[in-house]
Amino acid sequence: MSAISLRKVEETAPALVSLYKSAGASLEKQGLVDLRAAVYLVVDHSGSMRRYYKDGSVQALADRVLGLSAHLDDDGIVPVVFFSTDIDVVAEIALTDHRGRIERLVAGLGHMGRTNYHVAMDAVLDHYLDSGSKDPALVVFQTDGGPSSRPAAEEYVCRAARLPLFWQFVGFGSPGSRQFDFLRRLDELAVPGRRVVDNAGFFHAGTDPRRMSDAELYDRLLGEFPQWLAAARARGIVRSS
Numbered sequence: 661m662s663a664i665s666l667r668k669v670e671e672t673a674p675a676l677v678s679l680y681k682s683a684g685a686s687l688e689k690q691g692l693v694d695l696r697a698a699v700y701l702v703v704d705h706s707g708s709m710r711r712y713y714k715d716g717s718v719q720a721l722a723d724r725v726l727g728l729s730a731h732l733d734d735d736g737i738v739p740v741v742f743f744s745t746d747i748d749v750v751a752e753i754a755l756t757d758h759r760g761r762i763e764r765l766v767a768g769l770g771h772m773g774r775t776n777y778h779v780a781m782d783a784v785l786d787h788y789l790d791s792g793s794k795d796p797a798l799v800v801f802q803t804d805g806g807p808s809s810r811p812a813a814e815e816y817v818c819r820a821a822r823l824p825l826f827w828q829f830v831g832f833g834s835p836g837s838r839q840f841d842f843l844r845r846l847d848e849l850a851v852p853g854r855r856v857v858d859n860a861g862f863f864h865a866g867t868d869p870r871r872m873s874d875a876e877l878y879d880r881l882l883g884e885f886p887q888w889l890a891a892a893r894a895r896g897i898v899r900s901s
Contacts, residue, residue, distance in 0.1 A: 663734035673755040679727030686878035698797040699729035719762040743780035745773030778812035805839040821855035
């Protein structure tokens with residue numbers, strides 16, 4: 661059973677009903693219908709991301725993540741971390757106030773800097789640990805390029821492997837761009853040589869992410885999550901239900 665019912669979504673966020681239904685279909689396909697999990701969204705706010713904010717791609721991703729979260733977490737809220745050189749802001753999107761939320765948040769932010777993954781990962785870890793949650797977490801981490809510090813980003817992924825968080829990286833931009841070479845390598849970091857479980861995945865959403873169908877996006881977001889859950893449970897990282 662979903663954390664938040666279809667009826668409540670219809671009442672509080674009618675524009676997200678189709679997303680909620682598509683997310684439910686993907687969860688059912690993966691055998692995750694009764695799963696409870698925290699969901700985070702991390703958004704790249706570096707200078708090269710300007711067009712993706714302007715054309716609505718970031719808002720569209722936020723809405724889709726919120727539609728997924730409604731099945732997994734009963735508070736109707738997704739914490740959102742905007743990062744560039746440092747953390748630009750940690751905020752929330754909610755079923756009750758999702759329309760235009762990204763635009764309103766970004767309007768209050770300053771300079772769009774560089775791309776430091778590790779500062780965003782650190783913010784997610786702090787938020788999750790401070791929350792006291794015992795449920796696993798799915799972190800949707802959007803970016804349009806590689807990190808300014810590759811060693812720092814790799815270190816954080818490896819350190820976080822002992823915690824119940826799965827990092828699903830989503831690339832905005834050309835699939836052929838060498839900007840994503842690091843994320844391809846990160847996705848293949850050795851287990852158990854570098855990390856105790858495979859706690860990260862990566863896929864491209866294309867140069868116009870809004871054109872990826874809801875069904876495909878959800879299938880890709882959840883594609884590696886069940887395998888990580890099984891491995892994390894076997895190692896005692898995630899408690900067995």
